[in-house]
Protein backbone atom coordinates (compact mmCIF):
# COMPACT_ATOMS: atom_id res chain seq x y z
CA UNK A 1 0.00 0.00 0.00
CA UNK A 2 1.44 3.29 -1.01
CA UNK A 3 -0.31 6.46 -0.02
CA UNK A 4 0.52 10.07 -0.38
CA UNK A 5 -0.39 10.98 3.18
CA UNK A 6 1.03 9.65 6.39
CA UNK A 7 -2.07 7.64 7.33
CA UNK A 8 -3.24 4.57 5.44
CA UNK A 9 -6.91 4.85 4.58
CA UNK A 10 -6.98 2.36 1.75
CA UNK A 11 -5.42 -0.52 3.67
CA UNK A 12 -8.46 -1.16 5.91
CA UNK A 13 -10.65 -1.22 2.79
CA UNK A 14 -8.77 -4.14 1.30
CA UNK A 15 -9.96 -7.58 2.20
CA UNK A 16 -6.78 -9.33 3.26
CA UNK A 17 -8.34 -12.28 5.02
CA UNK A 18 -7.25 -14.59 2.25
CA UNK A 19 -4.44 -16.80 3.42
CA UNK A 20 -0.99 -15.67 2.41
CA UNK A 21 -1.90 -12.02 1.89
CA UNK A 22 0.44 -9.61 3.57
CA UNK A 23 0.01 -5.87 3.59
CA UNK A 24 2.91 -3.48 4.03
CA UNK A 25 2.62 0.29 4.08
CA UNK A 26 4.96 2.54 2.14
CA UNK A 27 4.05 5.96 3.42
CA UNK A 28 4.67 9.46 2.20
CA UNK A 29 4.61 8.81 -1.54
CA UNK A 30 6.62 6.26 -3.44
CA UNK A 31 10.19 7.42 -3.06
CA UNK A 32 12.16 4.94 -5.07
CA UNK A 33 15.60 6.44 -4.98
CA UNK A 34 17.49 3.71 -3.22
CA UNK A 35 19.60 4.01 -0.15
CA UNK A 36 18.90 3.25 3.44
CA UNK A 37 15.31 3.50 4.52
CA UNK A 38 13.92 3.30 0.99
CA UNK A 39 10.86 1.14 1.58
CA UNK A 40 10.23 0.56 -2.13
CA UNK A 41 13.69 -0.86 -2.79
CA UNK A 42 13.42 -2.98 0.34
CA UNK A 43 10.06 -4.31 -0.89
CA UNK A 44 11.50 -5.15 -4.31
CA UNK A 45 14.32 -7.08 -2.63
CA UNK A 46 11.81 -9.03 -0.57
CA UNK A 47 9.75 -9.83 -3.68
CA UNK A 48 12.84 -10.95 -5.54
CA UNK A 49 13.56 -13.33 -2.70
CA UNK A 50 10.16 -14.96 -3.26
CA UNK A 51 10.37 -14.93 -7.03
CA UNK A 52 8.76 -18.39 -7.29
CA UNK A 53 5.56 -17.18 -5.60
CA UNK A 54 4.20 -14.81 -8.23
CA UNK A 55 3.98 -14.06 -11.95
CA UNK A 56 3.41 -10.32 -12.01
CA UNK A 57 4.14 -7.33 -9.85
CA UNK A 58 1.76 -4.40 -10.21
CA UNK A 59 3.16 -1.21 -8.74
CA UNK A 60 0.64 1.54 -8.12
CA UNK A 61 2.20 4.88 -7.42
CA UNK A 62 0.23 7.63 -5.76
CA UNK A 63 -1.94 9.64 -8.15
CA UNK A 64 0.44 12.57 -7.77
CA UNK A 65 3.54 10.63 -8.79
CA UNK A 66 5.24 10.09 -12.11
CA UNK A 67 6.67 6.57 -12.43
CA UNK A 68 10.16 7.54 -13.56
CA UNK A 69 11.83 6.71 -10.26
CA UNK A 70 10.20 3.28 -10.29
CA UNK A 71 11.30 2.71 -13.88
CA UNK A 72 14.87 3.74 -13.10
CA UNK A 73 15.00 1.50 -10.03
CA UNK A 74 13.75 -1.51 -12.03
CA UNK A 75 16.49 -0.91 -14.58
CA UNK A 76 19.36 -0.77 -12.10
CA UNK A 77 21.79 -3.71 -12.26
CA UNK A 78 20.45 -4.94 -8.94
CA UNK A 79 16.93 -5.52 -10.29
CA UNK A 80 17.16 -5.68 -14.10
CA UNK A 81 17.71 -9.45 -14.11
CA UNK A 82 14.87 -10.20 -11.72
CA UNK A 83 12.18 -7.85 -13.03
CA UNK A 84 11.08 -7.09 -16.57
CA UNK A 85 9.48 -3.71 -17.04
CA UNK A 86 6.33 -4.81 -18.79
CA UNK A 87 4.20 -1.71 -19.35
CA UNK A 88 3.44 1.59 -17.71
CA UNK A 89 -0.21 2.51 -17.31
CA UNK A 90 -1.94 5.73 -16.49
CA UNK A 91 -5.49 5.55 -15.14
CA UNK A 92 -7.44 8.63 -16.16
CA UNK A 93 -10.26 10.17 -14.14
CA UNK A 94 -12.24 10.75 -17.33
CA UNK A 95 -14.96 13.06 -15.95
CA UNK A 96 -12.25 15.30 -14.48
CA UNK A 97 -10.40 15.31 -17.79
CA UNK A 98 -13.58 16.37 -19.60
CA UNK A 99 -14.23 19.09 -17.02
CA UNK A 100 -10.86 20.57 -17.96
CA UNK A 101 -9.24 19.80 -14.61
CA UNK A 102 -5.95 18.92 -16.35
CA UNK A 103 -5.94 21.84 -18.74
CA UNK A 104 -3.49 24.68 -18.44
CA UNK A 105 -4.79 28.17 -17.90
CA UNK A 106 -6.32 27.73 -14.46
CA UNK A 107 -4.93 28.52 -11.03
CA UNK A 108 -1.68 27.13 -9.59
CA UNK A 109 -3.35 23.93 -8.38
CA UNK A 110 -4.80 23.22 -11.81
CA UNK A 111 -1.49 24.04 -13.50
CA UNK A 112 0.30 21.59 -11.22
CA UNK A 113 -2.33 18.89 -11.80
CA UNK A 114 -2.05 19.48 -15.55
CA UNK A 115 1.72 19.20 -15.42
CA UNK A 116 1.63 15.96 -13.37
CA UNK A 117 -0.96 14.48 -15.75
CA UNK A 118 1.05 15.37 -18.85
CA UNK A 119 4.20 13.88 -17.34
CA UNK A 120 2.29 10.71 -16.40
CA UNK A 121 1.02 10.46 -19.97
CA UNK A 122 4.48 11.00 -21.36
CA UNK A 123 5.75 7.89 -19.60
CA UNK A 124 2.63 5.80 -20.21
CA UNK A 125 2.37 2.90 -22.66
CA UNK A 126 -1.30 2.38 -21.89
CA UNK A 127 -3.89 4.98 -20.94
CA UNK A 128 -7.01 3.67 -19.23
CA UNK A 129 -10.13 5.82 -19.31
CA UNK A 130 -11.81 5.16 -15.97
CA UNK A 131 -15.05 6.34 -14.33
CA UNK A 132 -16.84 6.23 -17.66
CA UNK A 133 -20.08 4.65 -16.41
CA UNK A 134 -21.97 7.94 -16.56
CA UNK A 135 -20.57 9.08 -19.93
CA UNK A 136 -22.12 8.86 -23.39
CA UNK A 137 -20.31 7.98 -26.63
CA UNK A 138 -19.66 11.59 -27.57
CA UNK A 139 -17.97 12.25 -24.23
CA UNK A 140 -15.86 9.09 -24.58
CA UNK A 141 -14.73 10.10 -28.07
CA UNK A 142 -13.88 13.55 -26.76
CA UNK A 143 -11.83 12.07 -23.91
CA UNK A 144 -10.06 9.70 -26.28
CA UNK A 145 -9.25 12.54 -28.68
CA UNK A 146 -7.94 14.62 -25.79
CA UNK A 147 -5.60 11.86 -24.57
CA UNK A 148 -4.42 11.10 -28.12
CA UNK A 149 -3.73 14.76 -28.73
CA UNK A 150 -1.75 15.15 -25.51
CA UNK A 151 0.06 11.84 -25.80
CA UNK A 152 0.33 10.58 -29.38
CA UNK A 153 2.86 8.00 -28.27
CA UNK A 154 0.57 6.21 -25.85
CA UNK A 155 0.24 2.81 -27.50
CA UNK A 156 -3.08 1.53 -26.19
CA UNK A 157 -6.14 3.35 -24.97
CA UNK A 158 -8.46 1.17 -22.91
CA UNK A 159 -11.86 1.72 -21.34
CA UNK A 160 -12.61 0.57 -17.81
CA UNK A 161 -16.31 0.24 -17.03
CA UNK A 162 -16.91 0.53 -13.31
CA UNK A 163 -13.15 0.53 -12.72
CA UNK A 164 -12.88 -2.96 -14.22
CA UNK A 165 -10.22 -3.85 -16.72
CA UNK A 166 -9.33 -7.24 -18.17
CA UNK A 167 -5.93 -8.27 -16.81
CA UNK A 168 -4.98 -9.44 -20.30
CA UNK A 169 -4.97 -5.79 -21.29
CA UNK A 170 -2.61 -4.84 -18.50
CA UNK A 171 -0.32 -7.74 -17.61
CA UNK A 172 2.23 -9.52 -19.78
CA UNK A 173 2.21 -6.87 -22.50
CA UNK A 174 6.01 -6.93 -22.71
CA UNK A 175 6.17 -3.50 -24.29
CA UNK A 176 9.69 -2.84 -23.17
CA UNK A 177 11.47 -5.57 -25.03
CA UNK A 178 13.94 -8.05 -23.72
CA UNK A 179 14.35 -9.28 -20.21
CA UNK A 180 17.35 -7.03 -19.75
CA UNK A 181 15.13 -4.09 -20.52
CA UNK A 182 17.72 -1.44 -20.08
CA UNK A 183 16.52 0.68 -22.95
CA UNK A 184 13.07 2.03 -23.47
CA UNK A 185 13.38 2.16 -27.24
CA UNK A 186 10.38 0.21 -28.44
CA UNK A 187 8.45 1.00 -31.61
CA UNK A 188 5.16 2.77 -31.18
CA UNK A 189 1.90 2.09 -32.91
CA UNK A 190 0.45 4.69 -35.26
CA UNK A 191 1.76 5.94 -38.56
CA UNK A 192 4.51 4.02 -40.40
CA UNK A 193 7.04 6.74 -39.62
CA UNK A 194 6.08 6.56 -35.99
CA UNK A 195 6.75 2.85 -36.07
CA UNK A 196 10.38 3.47 -36.76
CA UNK A 197 10.70 6.11 -34.08
CA UNK A 198 11.91 5.09 -30.66
CA UNK A 199 10.12 6.15 -27.54
CA UNK A 200 12.02 8.46 -25.30
CA UNK A 201 15.14 6.85 -24.01
CA UNK A 202 14.22 6.40 -20.40
CA UNK A 203 17.46 4.69 -19.53
CA UNK A 204 19.40 7.81 -18.91
CA UNK A 205 16.46 10.18 -18.62
CA UNK A 206 18.68 12.90 -19.92
CA UNK A 207 17.96 16.19 -21.52
CA UNK A 208 14.73 15.51 -23.38
CA UNK A 209 11.85 17.87 -23.35
CA UNK A 210 8.80 17.45 -21.15
CA UNK A 211 5.66 18.90 -22.64
CA UNK A 212 5.79 22.62 -22.15
CA UNK A 213 9.00 22.46 -20.14
CA UNK A 214 12.26 23.16 -21.90
CA UNK A 215 14.65 20.29 -22.33
CA UNK A 216 16.35 19.79 -19.03
CA UNK A 217 18.68 17.33 -17.45
CA UNK A 218 16.99 14.55 -15.57
CA UNK A 219 19.04 13.49 -12.67
CA UNK A 220 17.18 11.40 -10.15
CA UNK A 221 17.03 14.34 -7.83
CA UNK A 222 15.42 16.64 -10.38
CA UNK A 223 12.80 13.98 -10.98
CA UNK A 224 12.22 13.66 -7.31
CA UNK A 225 11.93 17.38 -7.01
CA UNK A 226 9.77 18.16 -10.02
CA UNK A 227 7.67 15.13 -10.59
CA UNK A 228 7.49 12.81 -7.68
CA UNK A 229 6.18 15.58 -5.47
CA UNK A 230 5.36 19.11 -6.34
CA UNK A 231 5.81 20.32 -2.76
CA UNK A 232 2.60 22.31 -3.11
CA UNK A 233 0.63 19.06 -2.76
CA UNK A 234 0.15 18.39 0.88
CA UNK A 235 -2.03 16.27 3.08
CA UNK A 236 -3.36 16.55 6.59
CA UNK A 237 -5.56 14.49 8.84
CA UNK A 238 -8.52 15.76 10.85
CA UNK A 239 -10.34 13.83 13.53
CA UNK A 240 -13.55 14.20 15.48
CA UNK A 241 -14.45 12.41 18.73
CA UNK A 242 -18.22 12.56 18.13
CA UNK A 243 -20.70 10.56 16.05
CA UNK A 244 -21.42 12.29 12.77
CA UNK A 245 -24.52 13.31 10.85
CA UNK A 246 -23.37 11.69 7.60
CA UNK A 247 -25.46 13.64 5.04
CA UNK A 248 -24.48 16.95 6.68
CA UNK A 249 -20.82 15.96 6.80
CA UNK A 250 -20.76 14.89 3.14
CA UNK A 251 -22.42 18.13 2.06
CA UNK A 252 -19.93 20.18 4.09
CA UNK A 253 -16.89 18.31 2.77
CA UNK A 254 -18.25 18.75 -0.74
CA UNK A 255 -18.52 22.50 -0.17
CA UNK A 256 -15.00 22.59 1.24
CA UNK A 257 -13.75 20.92 -1.97
CA UNK A 258 -15.57 23.55 -4.00
CA UNK A 259 -14.04 26.46 -2.10
CA UNK A 260 -10.49 25.17 -1.47
CA UNK A 261 -8.09 23.44 -3.89
CA UNK A 262 -8.81 20.00 -2.42
CA UNK A 263 -8.10 17.06 -4.71
CA UNK A 264 -8.94 14.10 -2.51
CA UNK A 265 -10.67 13.44 0.77
CA UNK A 266 -10.82 9.98 2.26
CA UNK A 267 -11.48 8.51 5.64
CA UNK A 268 -13.85 6.77 7.98
CA UNK A 269 -16.68 8.13 10.10
CA UNK A 270 -19.25 6.64 12.46
CA UNK A 271 -22.83 7.93 12.72
CA UNK A 272 -25.22 8.16 15.68
CA UNK A 273 -26.64 4.71 14.82
CA UNK A 274 -23.22 3.16 15.29
CA UNK A 275 -22.73 2.52 11.56
CA UNK A 276 -19.33 3.15 10.11
CA UNK A 277 -18.75 4.59 6.63
CA UNK A 278 -15.81 4.95 4.28
CA UNK A 279 -15.85 8.46 2.82
CA UNK A 280 -14.27 8.98 -0.60
CA UNK A 281 -14.17 12.25 -2.50
CA UNK A 282 -12.38 13.31 -5.65
CA UNK A 283 -12.78 17.07 -5.91
CA UNK A 284 -16.45 17.71 -5.16
CA UNK A 285 -17.66 14.23 -6.16
CA UNK A 286 -18.24 12.47 -2.86
CA UNK A 287 -19.62 9.15 -1.71
CA UNK A 288 -19.85 7.08 1.45
CA UNK A 289 -19.90 3.30 1.53
CA UNK A 290 -20.51 0.96 4.45
CA UNK A 291 -17.27 0.12 6.24
CA UNK A 292 -16.54 -2.57 8.81
CA UNK A 293 -17.43 -1.34 12.31
CA UNK A 294 -14.51 -0.79 14.65
CA UNK A 295 -15.55 0.44 18.04
CA UNK A 296 -12.30 2.13 18.97
CA UNK A 297 -11.63 3.72 15.56
CA UNK A 298 -11.67 7.52 15.38
CA UNK A 299 -13.62 9.61 12.88
CA UNK A 300 -10.85 10.65 10.56
CA UNK A 301 -10.60 12.39 7.24
CA UNK A 302 -7.45 12.86 5.17
CA UNK A 303 -7.40 15.93 2.96
CA UNK A 304 -5.02 16.08 -0.01
CA UNK A 305 -4.80 19.38 -1.82
CA UNK A 306 -2.67 22.10 -3.25
CA UNK A 307 -1.57 24.55 -0.55
CA UNK A 308 -4.77 23.91 1.38
CA UNK A 309 -4.89 25.60 4.77
CA UNK A 310 -5.68 23.09 7.51
CA UNK A 311 -6.85 25.92 9.73
CA UNK A 312 -9.30 27.25 7.15
CA UNK A 313 -10.73 23.80 6.47
CA UNK A 314 -11.28 23.29 10.21
CA UNK A 315 -13.01 26.69 10.37
CA UNK A 316 -15.27 25.76 7.45
CA UNK A 317 -16.20 22.44 9.08
CA UNK A 318 -16.88 24.14 12.42
CA UNK A 319 -19.04 26.75 10.81
CA UNK A 320 -21.29 24.17 9.20
CA UNK A 321 -21.26 21.29 11.70
CA UNK A 322 -21.97 21.04 15.44
CA UNK A 323 -19.39 18.24 15.84
CA UNK A 324 -15.84 19.23 16.74
CA UNK A 325 -13.16 18.56 14.11
CA UNK A 326 -9.51 19.30 14.78
Ligand SMILES: Nc1nc2c(ncn2[C@@H]2O[C@H](COP(=O)(O)OP(=O)(O)OP(=O)(O)O)[C@@H](O)[C@H]2O)c(=O)[nH]1
Nearest residue numbers: 062063130131132133161162163264280281282287
Ligand atom coordinates in the same frame (compact mmCIF):
# COMPACT_ATOMS: atom_id res chain seq x y z
N1 LIG B 1 -18.63 5.68 -10.67
C1 LIG B 1 -17.37 5.28 -10.60
N2 LIG B 1 -16.65 5.58 -9.51
C2 LIG B 1 -15.37 5.16 -9.45
C3 LIG B 1 -14.77 4.43 -10.52
N3 LIG B 1 -13.48 4.18 -10.18
C4 LIG B 1 -13.28 4.73 -8.96
N4 LIG B 1 -14.42 5.30 -8.51
C5 LIG B 1 -14.63 5.99 -7.23
O1 LIG B 1 -13.74 7.11 -7.13
C6 LIG B 1 -13.38 7.32 -5.76
C7 LIG B 1 -11.88 7.50 -5.65
O2 LIG B 1 -11.26 6.42 -6.25
P1 LIG B 1 -10.05 6.64 -7.23
O3 LIG B 1 -10.14 7.96 -7.90
O4 LIG B 1 -9.93 5.40 -8.04
O5 LIG B 1 -8.89 6.68 -6.17
P2 LIG B 1 -7.34 6.70 -6.44
O6 LIG B 1 -7.05 7.38 -7.72
O7 LIG B 1 -6.81 5.33 -6.24
O8 LIG B 1 -6.90 7.67 -5.30
P3 LIG B 1 -5.79 7.49 -4.21
O9 LIG B 1 -6.43 6.63 -3.16
O10 LIG B 1 -5.62 8.90 -3.76
O11 LIG B 1 -4.61 6.89 -4.87
C8 LIG B 1 -13.93 6.14 -4.97
O12 LIG B 1 -15.10 6.58 -4.34
C9 LIG B 1 -14.24 5.10 -6.05
O13 LIG B 1 -15.33 4.29 -5.69
C10 LIG B 1 -15.57 4.14 -11.68
O14 LIG B 1 -15.14 3.55 -12.66
N5 LIG B 1 -16.85 4.60 -11.66
